[in-house]
Amino acid sequence: MWRNSGYGVALALLLSVMATAARAEDVLAKIRDSKTITLAYREASFPFSYLDQDKKPVGYAIDLCLKIADAVKQQLKLPQLNIAYVPVTSSNRIDVIASGKADLECGSTTNNAERRKRVDFTIAHFMASSRMIVRVDDKIKNWPDLRNKKVVTTKGTTSVKSLEDRGQVRSLNMTVLEGHDHNESFKMVEDKTADAFVMDDVLLYGLKATAKNPAAYAIVGEPLTTEPYAIMLPKGDPAYKALVDREMGRIIHDGEIYKLYTKWFLSPIPNKNNLTLNMPMGYLFRESLRFPSDQVGN
Template sequence: MKALRSFLCAAPLLAALATQAQDADSSPSNPGPQALTGTLAQVRASGSIALAYRDSSVPFSYLDARGQPIGYSIELCKSLVRAVEAAVQRPLQIRWVPVTPATRMQAIISGQADLECGSTTSNLERQKSVAFSPTIFVAGTRLLVRKGEGLRDWRDLAHKKVAVTAGTTNEQVMRRLSQRLRIPMVIVVAPDHAQAFALVESGGADAFATDDVLLHGLVAQTPGAARRLAVVGELLSYEPYAIMFRRGDPQLAKLVTDSLRLLARDGEIDRQYRRWFLQKLPGSQQRLNLPMSAQLEAIVQSLAAAQVE
């Protein structure tokens, strides 16, 4: 019954995407499968599409108890895959490609993955190398600390060990903070979020600096962590998340943007947000209880109001 309800909710959107793809066959500005280029041509020829995922970016992209990628970004990417299938007029097999913050951009640039479905910030520096979808979430850098040790914000980090994840904007934020404000903190670089989190739990680091929503997700997924750990401090950065894909691919860029506009208009983005941020996480009794921010609400409303050509 749950699967049937999900299908019925998605049916209007899939119909719109299919109609759009059919219209593309007869429109010179929207070529059909015979005139596809870039990623769309490649996936049509191969019958598969490669999605990059993360294993510990709760609730965006992580592994369930069976080792399968799940999460908010994963579900939005699956909707994009359905739009690609409509555009290329054939079913596609999903190939899952594991990435870390340090390897995710190269996976897209090299063609190892076609879409990156994680918790990646879109910024001007990265846009020189890769392309991004419209914003799907807004986060900011905060600190995870052990309760009862007197750490409340960045001002308390002098001579403390601060864990960061390699290849993240949060690492850059903390290094700039240390240099500009002359705070002699020790930056400890971990290869992924799970290991940085473990450093704080074990006492190997005094704090873990990353996006606040990821910290809340890690705490929610770890039994007993809410009693031991706290997310503290003011926001130290603005992190607009987006889905990453290759630059110089106008057909894919248009499909991604138009599809997210339709997902916003259909209410699917809002439904997926409620599922992953307000309801119990799959396989867990925990929930994040993070209402949609005013910034993200405005972005989704803008997407819904935008014209899809």
């Protein structure tokens, strides 16, 4: 037994970090030996990462990950690189990457300081803002209109924290509910179990566009935060991260990011019945692409 409990805790933490680093440093070797790269995907984060009609992972972030996978294939000089997919949720996505069960997480994950303690992020591929989707008939326009209302968000996301940081939950006496995924959270609004679903605006636009009656819903509220979405990768592997960052930089500098943005946000999407989000690229994201970096303020 340790006489100094603080020393024992510190040693345990150090050993845990070392074990995580040891796993991460073998990413490229693992991919080379198995000739397989594993991509974590979301089942309902349209248009970033979702299942199409054939239950195949597709989306804006999936396209980006596939380009990174091709860069890994070239770097390792592999004649063929298999793509394996593993589904993740808002709740377990960080654990899956931190434990090395997947090599890239292709979804709609915000790069923030708390998460960077456990995983690494590459250059942001989107900038979102936290807002809410409501039923038009309820006439909810902004956050003060949620007084004594039920608000849902998806488990494991940053949206409720944004409300709490502003003191909105307590001051407005909101009841906070959690959905397992974005579809379940939105269904609570559809079923009138909740009055508002708080989430990143682009995900709300996707849910609204695919609803049975899109006109029945509105995306409202002043933006609470700016959320830089980025692909996650295991922490502590500088060689692997450098490769991923380099490919993301190339995608941006060569203009491929703009073509992908047009494909997923401005054009009809075939496997979504030619649905079009009609969401122009925001000013903050466009400006961030002028000076690509994985460094964010929060």
